[in-house]
Amino acid sequence: MIVRILGEGQFDVADSAVDRLNALDAQVESAVDADDTEAFSGALAELLDVVRSVGVPHDAEAIDVSDVVLPPADATVAEVREMLSDDGLIPG
Amino acid sequence: MSLWKRFTMIFRSKANSALDRAEDPREVLDYSYQRQLELLSKVRRGVADVATSRKRVELQVNQLEQQQAKLQTQAQKALDMGREDLAREALTRKSALTSQINDLKTQHANLQGEEEKLTLAQQRLNAKIESFRTRKETIKANYTAAQAQTKINEALSGIGEEMGDVGMAIQRAEDKTANMQARAGAIDELIASGALEDVSNPGGQDDIARELESMSSQADVEAELAALKGGGSKPAIDAPAQDGAILDAEGSKVEGTNGSQS
Numbered sequence: 001m002i003v004r005i006l007g008e009g010q011f012d013v014a015d016s017a018v019d020r021l022n023a024l025d026a027q028v029e030s031a032v033d034a035d036d037t038e039a040f041s042g043a044l045a046e047l048l049d050v051v052r053s054v055g056v057p058h059d060a061e062a063i064d065v066s067d068v069v070l071p072p073a074d075a076t077v078a079e080v081r082e083m084l085s086d087d088g089l090i091p092g
Numbered sequence: 093m094s095l096w097k098r099f100t101m102i103f104r105s106k107a108n109s110a111l112d113r114a115e116d117p118r119e120v121l122d123y124s125y126q127r128q129l130e131l132l133s134k135v136r137r138g139v140a141d142v143a144t145s146r147k148r149v150e151l152q153v154n155q156l157e158q159q160q161a162k163l164q165t166q167a168q169k170a171l172d173m174g175r176e177d178l179a180r181e182a183l184t185r186k187s188a189l190t191s192q193i194n195d196l197k198t199q200h201a202n203l204q205g206e207e208e209k210l211t212l213a214q215q216r217l218n219a220k221i222e223s224f225r226t227r228k229e230t231i232k233a234n235y236t237a238a239q240a241q242t243k244i245n246e247a248l249s250g251i252g253e254e255m256g257d258v259g260m261a262i263q264r265a266e267d268k269t270a271n272m273q274a275r276a277g278a279i280d281e282l283i284a285s286g287a288l289e290d291v292s293n294p295g296g297q298d299d300i301a302r303e304l305e306s307m308s309s310q311a312d313v314e315a316e317l318a319a320l321k322g323g324g325s326k327p328a329i330d331a332p333a334q335d336g337a338i339l340d341a342e343g344s345k346v347e348g349t350n351g352s353q354s
Binding site: 009025026029069083084 | 094095096097098099100102103104209212213215216219220222223224227246247249250251253254257260261264
């Protein structure tokens with residue numbers, strides 16, 4: 001599966017790691033819902049670390065769509081919320 | 093739905109909406125290619141902007157560090173002359189500079205991070221654009237509507253995602269740089285107003301320097317007087333040189349001034 005970390009590019013992640021990533025993703029989500037900055041940055045950093053360590057950088061010349069897109073490492077809760085809202089940060 | 097699924101859907105729809113314009117699929121390819129080149133030049137400009145800001149912050153750190161060293165010397169001189177109050181004032185100013193310097197160093201690290209990210213984004217985009225160009229020409233050459241449409245869609249959503257990502261990186265870098273430039277401008281203003289002395293203009297003196305200098309010229313006068321009283325034949329101009337050990341550069345400067353005055 002191809003995972004994009006915004007600002008860092010795409011990684012090829014083995015399907016066997018998906019369960020682990022899903023669990024971490026759930027943590028990030030609950031931190032966003034609870035507006036808990038500390039839990040959020042911890043959970044996001046861990047999630048991205050796992051992607052970086054388990055995954056290998058996707059070929060730079062290949063033009064492929066990611067299966068999953070993750071927020072950038074320095075994103076804040078507010079930013080993620082804004083991206084998820086209609087008029088997000090992502091240029092259009 | 094999990095967070096990353098939501099994130100992915102929203103990101104993808106935004107990234108692709110940019111490319112859903114032209115009618116003829118072959119035109120879409122060329123249009124998209126144009127957009128990619130525009131984005132690439134924007135990223136190049138962004139890298140240059142961030143590098144400029146970083147250099148500016150570097151320069152300011154250097155200036156403030158020089159100023160700090162100067163205050164340290166002044167404090168030492170003031171102490172040597174028994175003026176603890178002046179020394180205290182100099183050290184207080186020095187410690188105020190320390191926090192400014194630390195702030196600037198944090199900014200510097202941030203800017204360096206942005207610069208690296210953008211440089212990476214630029215390399216990635218470059219590789220993708222090159223590969224897209226080849227693919228686009230192949231698709232156009234083999235164009236038969238139904239089959240090409242699928243390939244075009246694949247290529248476009250892949251490149252659209254990359255463009256969305258790089259576009260966001262450049263936007264974030266611009267926002268961060270703008271904040272830092274505002275701060276850097278504020279520090280330039282402080283230096284201009286004299287609140288932080290401009291060390292690039294060593295002729296301009298702050299009040300501590302002025303007081304130290306007037307004290308050392310008094311000391312010179314006393315020394316010359318003593319020399320005259322003491323037996324006279326010695327040229328008076330040599331006398332201040334004895335103070336030179338304490339007063340250092342300042343002393344010799346005063347000596348020069350005295351020489352031209354007499």
